[in-house]
Amino acid sequence: MQDGGSLGIRLAELRIAIAGDLHGQWDRSDEQLLEQLAPDALLVVGDLSDGQPQIPARLAKLQLPMACILGNHDAGRDASGRTLQRQLDALADRHCGWNLRELHPPGVAVVGARPASAGGGFHLNKAALAVFGPLTLQQSADRITEAALRADPALPLILLAHCGPSGLGSAAADPCGRDWKQPACDWGDQDLALAIDQIRRHRPLPLVVFGHMHHRLKRGQGERLSHCVDRAGTAYLNTAFVPRHSSDEQGRPLRHFSWVEWRDGAIIELSHRWYDPDGSLRYRHTLMRADALQPC
Numbered sequence: 046m047q048d049g050g051s052l053g054i055r056l057a058e059l060r061i062a063i064a065g066d067l068h069g070q071w072d073r074s075d076e077q078l079l080e081q082l083a084p085d086a087l088l089v090v091g092d093l094s095d096g097q098p099q100i101p102a103r104l105a106k107l108q109l110p111m112a113c114i115l116g117n118h119d120a121g122r123d124a125s126g127r128t129l130q131r132q133l134d135a136l137a138d139r140h141c142g143w144n145l146r147e148l149h150p151p152g153v154a155v156v157g158a159r160p161a162s163a164g165g166g167f168h169l170n171k172a173a174l175a176v177f178g179p180l181t182l183q184q185s186a187d188r189i190t191e192a193a194l195r196a197d198p199a200l201p202l203i204l205l206a207h208c209g210p211s212g213l214g215s216a217a218a219d220p221c222g223r224d225w226k227q228p229a230c231d232w233g234d235q236d237l238a239l240a241i242d243q244i245r246r247h248r249p250l251p252l253v254v255f256g257h258m259h260h261r262l263k264r265g266q267g268e269r270l271s272h273c274v275d276r277a278g279t280a281y282l283n284t285a286f287v288p289r290h291s292s293d294e295q296g297r298p299l300r301h302f303s304w305v306e307w308r309d310g311a312i313i314e315l316s317h318r319w320y321d322p323d324g325s326l327r328y329r330h331t332l333m334r335a336d337a338l339q340p341c
């Protein structure tokens with residue numbers, strides 16, 4: 046255990062579950078599973094559905110500490126922004142786009158990136174423009190940065206985005222690589238990459254979590270690399286295993302969560318996990334352990 050600074054926060058073991066792109070797959074079985082697993086917090090990276098109100102309403106009723114960011118699918122096909130706004134209203138302060146959400150307990154600072162992103166550098170779709178108004182890449186990066194710099198420096202900081210940052214590679218299988226159209230290219234968000242750069246001039250940034258780019262690549266190109274660690278020590282995790290409700294070869298149902306464990310403010314494990322709805326851990330793909338960091 047270690048003291049967490051001016052607020053006297055106690056940092057010790059921290060277990061965070063992360064739900065990748067839901068695309069409609071969130072129901073009572075997920076809620077019961079979370080009750081069993083009892084993580085310290087839940088993060089949700091967006092694309093809950095295609096604008097339907099049910100999942101935001103369910104997430105808003107969860108009792109555990111959580112933070113969420115909406116994705117491009119959450120705008121539905123409604124360019125007016127009303128569909129997007131309804132979900133923002135339902136999630137209220139659980140949604141942390143361009144904002145800071147400190148979770149006490151367990152003691153972690155979550156800052157949201159640009160909501161409703163579809164990746165591709167910097168592009169605001171019509172729904173996002175209607176809800177958030179026009180802004181430049183630099184303004185978006187500055188909003189993310191300012192939110193991060195408001196966070197208690199004693200807390201570990203997580204950036205929560207729908208699409209990950211640019212700069213993680215331009216091959217189809219890279220964490221934000223474009224796989225559905227040739228040529229493959231870096232489809233990450235440039236404002237997020239700039240924000241990461243700006244934030245790290247002031248404080249450490251241990252983890253960036255996102256989704257959007259699904260794990261199974263189009264056109265039979267295999268599977269996506271879902272994590273890396275850069276030379277500054279920031280870990281990146283693409284949590285979009287879609288569909289997250291699946292079954293194994295024996296036909297047993299599986300529920301996917303990404304999972305991050307911390308000790309004394311440092312990440313000790315990143316993994317993808319597939320659980321039986323009764324809470325049994327069926328499969329675990331360990332991406333990173335504290336003793337085996339590999340720069341990307």
Ligand SMILES: [Fe+2]
Nearest residue numbers: 092116117257
């Ligand atoms: Fe998406």
